[in-house]
Amino acid sequence: MDRRDFVRVMGLGAAALTVGSMEGCASSAPPNVVFIMADDLGYGEVGVYGQAKIRTPSIDRIANEGMRFTQHYSGSPVCAPSRCVLLTGLHTGHAYIRDNDEMNERGDVWHDPDLEGQRPLLEGTYTLGTLFQNAGYVTGAIGKWGLGGPGSSGAPNRQGFDHWYGYLCQRVAHNYYPTHLWRNEEKDLLEGNEYFYPHQRLPEGADPDDPASYAPYSGRDYSMDHMAEEARGFIRDHAREPFFLYLPFPVPHAALQVPEDSVDEYAQAFPETPYVGDRGYTPHQKPRAAYAAMVTRMDREIGSILDLLDELGLAENTLVLFTSDNGPTFNGGTDSEFFGSAAGLRGLKTELYEGGIRVPLVARWPGRIPAGSTSELPSAFWDFLPTFAELTGQALPVITDGVSILPTLEGRTGDQAERDYLYWEFQGRQAVRLGRWKAYRRASDGQFELYDLDADRSESSDVARGHPEVVARITEIMANARTASVLFPLIRG
Numbered sequence: 237m238d239r240r241d242f243v244r245v246m247g248l249g250a251a252a253l254t255v256g257s258m259e260g261c262a263s264s265a266p267p268n269v270v271f272i273m274a275d276d277l278g279y280g281e282v283g284v285y286g287q288a289k290i291r292t293p294s295i296d297r298i299a300n301e302g303m304r305f306t307q308h309y310s311g312s313p314v315c316a317p318s319r320c321v322l323l324t325g326l327h328t329g330h331a332y333i334r335d336n337d338e339m340n341e342r343g344d345v346w347h348d349p350d351l352e353g354q355r356p357l358l359e360g361t362y363t364l365g366t367l368f369q370n371a372g373y374v375t376g377a378i379g380k381w382g383l384g385g386p387g388s389s390g391a392p393n394r395q396g397f398d399h400w401y402g403y404l405c406q407r408v409a410h411n412y413y414p415t416h417l418w419r420n421e422e423k424d425l426l427e428g429n430e431y432f433y434p435h436q437r438l439p440e441g442a443d444p445d446d447p448a449s450y451a452p453y454s455g456r457d458y459s460m461d462h463m464a465e466e467a468r469g470f471i472r473d474h475a476r477e478p479f480f481l482y483l484p485f486p487v488p489h490a491a492l493q494v495p496e497d498s499v500d501e502y503a504q505a506f507p508e509t510p511y512v513g514d515r516g517y518t519p520h521q522k523p524r525a526a527y528a529a530m531v532t533r534m535d536r537e538i539g540s541i542l543d544l545l546d547e548l549g550l551a552e553n554t555l556v557l558f559t560s561d562n563g564p565t566f567n568g569g570t571d572s573e574f575f576g577s578a579a580g581l582r583g584l585k586t587e588l589y590e591g592g593i594r595v596p597l598v599a600r601w602p603g604r605i606p607a608g609s610t611s612e613l614p615s616a617f618w619d620f621l622p623t624f625a626e627l628t629g630q631a632l633p634v635i636t637d638g639v640s641i642l643p644t645l646e647g648r649t650g651d652q653a654e655r656d657y658l659y660w661e662f663q664g665r666q667a668v669r670l671g672r673w674k675a676y677r678r679a680s681d682g683q684f685e686l687y688d689l690d691a692d693r694s695e696s697s698d699v700a701r702g703h704p705e706v707v708a709r710i711t712e713i714m715a716n717a718r719t720a721s722v723l724f725p726l727i728r729g
Contacts, residue, residue, distance in 0.1 A: 266371065266478040266628065267601070268554040270471075270545075271364075271620075272538060273322075273482075274531075275315065275380060275409075275489040278564030278572060280579025281531060282596045289505070289575055290528045294539030295558050295598060302556075302600030303609045303645060309669070310562045311617035313585055313592035313662055315406055316354055316382045318561040318617060319484065323363040323383070323395070325621030325636035328661050329718030332358060333383065335663060336406065349415075349431055352405035353385015357395055362634045364621060365396020368480035371628035374398050376470045378463050379484035382406040386421065393420055397482070401466040403459070409486045410434040410517065412493040413455030417462060428456025434491055437513030444510040444521070453518040458495055460487060464537035468544055475548045480624075483541075484561070487534040488527060490568025491517035498529035511569030523569035555601040555627070555645075563592040582695040588660050588667035588676055589695050599645055606647045613644050614669055616658050657710075659717040668710045668717070673703075675710040684711070 279285055283292045284299040311321025312328050320326075320333035328334050337355035357363070365375045376399040377392045384390015385404050392400035401419045403409040411434040416423040432452060442449040467483055492511065502525035511523040520526045538558065545551040564570070564577035565585045572584055583589030597615070599605055619638035625631070626640040637659075643651035658669040664679030672690040677683070686700035686707060700707050 265553055266373070267604075268479050268481075268550060269368070269624065269627070270481045270541065270554060270556045271483065272541075272556070272558045273379070273484045274534065274558075274560040275484070275486045276562060276565045276585055277488055277531065277560035277596070278575075278577030278579070278584075279560075279581060279591070279594050279596055280576045281488075281564065282598075284598065285596055286579055287576070291532050292535045294535045294542060295596075297539070297542065298556055298558055298600045299598040301602065301607050302598060302605045303611055305597040305599075305611050305613065305615060307612055307614045308559065308595060308597035309593050309614070309616040309658060309660075310560065310595045312660065313562045313583075313587055315380075315489075315561055317662070319382055320357065322561075322617040322620060323357075323365070324361060325618045325632075325634070325638050327616070327618045327637045327659050327717075329659050330637060332361075334661065334721055336382075338407075347433065349408075351385075352408060353388055353390070354382055354406055356384025356388035356390025359389040359394070361390075361395055363396045364480070364482065364624060365392070367396070367621065367624055367630065367632075368628065369396050369398070371478075371630055373478045373480045373628075374474045375480045375482075376400070376467075376474075377482040377484070378402050378467050378470065379482075380406065380409045380486040380489075381484070382409075386418065391421065399470060402463050402484075403486065407434075409489065410491055412459050412486070412491070413457065414459055417459060419466075424462075426455070426457040426459075426462070430455065432518075434518055435516055436518060438519045444512055444519075447521055450519055450521050453491075453520075454493060458493075460485065460534060460537065461495075464540065467537075467541060471541070471544055471548070471550070475550060485534055485537075488530045488570075490565060490570060492520040492523050492526040492530070492569050493518065494526055494529045494533055498533045499525050501525075501532060502528045506574070513569075517568030520569055524571055524574060527570055527575070552602050555599065555604075557597065557599045559597045560595040563587070563595065580694055586662075588662055588665050590674070590689075590693065593660060593667070601645070605645050609647065611644050613641065613649075613652065614655075614658060615641050615644075657713055657717070659713065661718060666714045668713050670706070670710055670713070673706050673710065675700075675707070675714075677714060686710070 283296040311318035316336045317334045320331050368375050375397045377397040378401045380403045404418050413429045415431050416425050506524040508522045510521045513519040563585050564572045578591035581591035583591035619641050622638045622640040623642050626642045639653045660667045666677045668675045674687045674689050676685045685698045687695040
């Protein structure tokens with residue numbers, strides 16, 4: 237079957253969507269869209285969501301000049317499937333990629349620097365890039381991809397993006413000082429960096445209190461700096477035509493690596509214990525300062541993009557969104573408890589409890605999104621495909637699991653389409669959000685848990701026994717909201 241038939245089969249049970257036009261647009265020009273996504277940034281790691289230790293003034297600015305969503309969800313609790321859901325509008329019960337699939341049958345992929353990429357999107361996949369190309373936009377993607385390596389069907393230039401720059405492979409992205417990034421289908425060599433294995437610890441006898449012990453785990457060219465510069469260049473190059481810029485930045489995913497000028501901003505801010513690399517990633521002498529510095533440096537680059545839009549006179553006609561691909565991580569020297577990364581929500585990355593999938597979402601579009609507004613609408617990554625279809629006045633040629641949230645963004649809450657439920661699955665586990673109810677089913681023994689999020693946002697009290705009718709309804713949803721996973725052979729580019 238071709239990809240469109242595949243999507244229709246995987247989307248059985250979802251409603252076909254017809255979207256409206258762009259009547260009433262404040263500008264005659266189609267709006268630009270800049271979609272920024274952090275990697276493993278928790279719900280509580282942004283100032284406007286309660287973070288007090290890490291400075292995020294630029295992300296806070298987007299919220300203060302636009303809208304903050306309090307009940308937004310990622311596509312999955314881990315990277316690759318969440319990105320697949322975002323780009324295709326299908327939740328993990330229907331999406332093609334449902335885990336961080338590695339090419340394990342090809343041997344030790346972690347020690348082969350020439351092997352790049354995870355399971356690729358299929359040829360002909362209808363993505364956000366495809367949608368914007370069909371609307372006459374120039375499309376760019378800059379950051380971390382994770383949906384297909386070089387030469388594969390999943391490479392960004394084969395999935396609707398005119399321009400690509402960054403990491404194709406999630407493994408390579410564990411090092412912020414790589415030997416190369418990819419510009420379209422060519423390597424951009426970072427000659428100031430030398431290859432080193434990103435999963436190691438301080439060698440025996442090294443002094444953890446000596447800064448020199450950590451010198452082997454850095455380089456000259458910091459990947460985030462290059463990607464931010466590329467993003468600004470893309471905006472300048474296409475300022476006179478409608479553009480869609482997808483920025484899946486790799487920060488703050490471990491390893492803890494950031495230039496010293498950023499670490500210096502937090503060098504005296506927190507009590508520190510050196511991280512010697514005992515939980516899977518490269519060591520750092522000041523892990524808390526490094527983590528905070530990574531987030532703040534990314535925020536600085538986001539601020540430079542907002543300033544550039546102002547400089548070019550594009551701000552009034554550009555929708556800017558910021559979110560994260562899943563909840564905060566738990567390894568590599570990170571300290572989610574110290575930073576309150578999940579803001580009191582239960583769970584972290586890899587988990588289907590709220591802390592693993594509820595993420596920040598802020599959006600700014602001056603004159604269209606009410607400044608300083610907040611929305612409690614439950615929404616998720618699979619809503620963006622229909623949202624951008626409505627934004628660009630297109631009818632989707634594929635089935636999606638989402639609904640357009642453009643009415644909510646524009647303050648037209650009475651026009652917002654309702655949905656029945658939200659659904660996730662990961663490694664045999666399932667979760668459903670049904671109004672105030674959140675259900676979770678374990679993979680190990682099939683145990684069903686039910687939480688009332690209105691009264692118990694931390695999912696601390698299982699009330700399944702007291703609500704058999706809700707359990708019955710969600711059990712039915714869990715049975716019907718998915719199709720069997722159809723996986724095809726992995727492709728090595």
